[in-house]
Amino acid sequence: MAEQCIFCAIVNKLAPAAIVYEDEQVLAFKDNQPMAPVHVLIIPKTHYQSLNDIDDNQVEILGNLLLHAKTIAKQLNLADNGYRLMINTGKDGGQTVPHLHVHLLGGKPHLPVQVG
Ligand code: 5GP
Numbered sequence: 001m002a003e004q005c006i007f008c009a010i011v012n013k014l015a016p017a018a019i020v021y022e023d024e025q026v027l028a029f030k031d032n033q034p035m036a037p038v039h040v041l042i043i044p045k046t047h048y049q050s051l052n053d054i055d056d057n058q059v060e061i062l063g064n065l066l067l068h069a070k071t072i073a074k075q076l077n078l079a080d081n082g083y084r085l086m087i088n089t090g091k092d093g094g095q096t097v098p099h100l101h102v103h104l105l106g107g108k109p110h111l112p113v114q115v116g
């Protein structure tokens with residue numbers, strides 16, 4: 001757990017969140033400033049600051065996040081109409097929370113491209 005990290009605090013139940021999925025490795029919860037009718041964040045429970053901190057031998061972390069995003073999208077009835085997955089990385093990528101996360105956006109056409 002990284003000190004001062006809001007997503008680590010959510011993982012450790014030290015801060016509240018509307019959790020939609022949880023297992024040993026992954027947590028998914030609703031974004032508290034949603035940009036679409038459905039806006040869920042899927043995170044590894046382990047703290048990685050961004051995609052830049054994932055090594056070549058950690059590909060399963062990314063695969064796991066993406067497959068869970070797909071499953072959650074299906075459970076939230078987004079699969080037929082579609083959805084957007086997004087990973088903002090670093091300052092120019094619009095990343096505001098330095099804990100790796102995948103945005104799942106859905107529920108309307110012309111979903112926004114979040115710019116932070
Ligand atoms: P980023 O801009 O880093 O890609 O995305 C961070 C996202 O986390 C934003 O969409 C923001 O609304 C969301 N967020 C920030 N703090 C919290 C929080 O305390 N709880 C929840 N549920 N979402 C948060």
Ligand code: ZN
Nearest residue numbers: 005008047099
């Ligand atoms: Zn963290």
